[in-house]
Amino acid sequence: MASRVVALGGxxxxxxxTETDTPDFTKADVxxxxxxxxxxxxxxxHARSAKRALVVCTTGLSEETIRxxxxxxxxxxxxxxxxxxxxxAVLAAAVRLAVKALPDYACEIVELxxxxxxxxxxxxxxxxxxxxxxxxxxxxxxxxxxxxxxxRKPNELGVHAVRxxxxxxxxxxxxxxxxxxxxxxxxxxxxxxxxHGALTAxxxxxxQRPGFYTIEQCLELP
Numbered sequence: 001m002a003s004r005v006v007a008l009g010g011x012x013x014x015x016x017x018t019e020t021d022t023p024d025f026t027k028a029d030v031x032x033x034x035x036x037x038x039x040x041x042x043x044x045x046h047a048r049s050a051k052r053a054l055v056v057c058t059t060g061l062s063e064e065t066i067r068x069x070x071x072x073x074x075x076x077x078x079x080x081x082x083x084x085x086x087x088x089a090v091l092a093a094a095v096r097l098a099v100k101a102l103p104d105y106a107c108e109i110v111e112l113x114x115x116x117x118x119x120x121x122x123x124x125x126x127x128x129x130x131x132x133x134x135x136x137x138x139x140x141x142x143x144x145x146x147x148x149x150x151x152r153k154p155n156e157l158g159v160h161a162v163r164x165x166x167x168x169x170x171x172x173x174x175x176x177x178x179x180x181x182x183x184x185x186x187x188x189x190x191x192x193x194x195x196h197g198a199l200t201a202x203x204x205x206x207x208q209r210p211g212f213y214t215i216e217q218c219l220e221l222p
Contacts, residue, residue: 026050030202034194037061037119044068044078053077053205057084057198059123073212077205081215082123084197088171091186092131093221095173098182099135105175105182107132107139108158112170120161124171129159132173 030053033043037060044065047054056069059082072078083089099107109132111125121129121143133139139157152158169188174181188194197215204218216222 026052028052030055030206032198032202033058034198037065040065041068044072047078048072048075051076053202053208054079055084055198055202055205056080057082057194059083060119061123070212073210076210077208077213078211079201079205079213079215079218081198081201082127083169084194084201084215085124085169085186085188086197086200086215086219087186087193088124088127089197089215089219089221091171091173091184092128093216094184095128095131096135096222098173098175098184099132102175102177102182103136105177106152106154106156107136108160108174108176110160110162110172110174112162112164112167114165114167115163117163120163121159122161122169122171124169125159125161128171128173129157132157 031043031047032055033040035043035058037058040056040058040061041064043054043056045068053076054072056079061069061080061082066080069078069080099105109121109125109128111122113122129139129141133141136155136157138155140153140155142156142158144160145158168191170185172183172185174183201215201218205213
């Protein structure tokens with residue numbers, strides 16, 4: 001299964017496109033995976049076997065794959081980052097702060113992406129939803145609404161996906177009060193930002209002991 005992999009070793013960066021399930025992890029200190037979700041379990045297994053750190057940047061991962069990543073963390077440093085944008089990491093932290101400060105405000109998330117994106121809601125939208133649920137443990141995820149759904153329940157957390165054109169990625173978290181509305185938005189303008197964030201994460205991960213890490217830890221965010 002094809003996957004795009006970046007090997008980071010010392011001062012050299014080598015990008016390769018593999019067509020096998022057995023990339024040579026021994027040639028790098030850290031591996032960064034951008035792939036389809038079906039390929040990620042193979043990358044995790046091979047990184048664990050080769051004792052190499054791994055940054056997983058693939059979205060739409062199953063719960064089984066996340067469990068595999070957690071298991072691998074016993075032997076290698078591993079980071080799962082659905083979005084390697086450093087700005088999104090800061091947004092998630094800001095969302096937690098806002099939700100905690102405004103417990104009675106209704107919260108909804110809207111995400112926009114290009115028409116070719118395969119998963120919905122986006123991994124980043126779900127990440128932001130998790131940031132909300134970290135402060136509101138009773139929040140119930142609602143992915144879109146249709147028909148006579150009735151009035152919005154106080155504990156609902158709506159997540160809505162919009163697709164079209166060449167939108168790189170846009171996420172807005174809304175907080176609705178009775179007399180005001182707060183909008184926390186991140187707009188990706190160039191895909192290079194994901195490479196920059198992934199390399200930042202990889203350099204940091206190369207200095208860590210085995211464990212399961214987040215990009216927030218890389219930036220020392222709360």
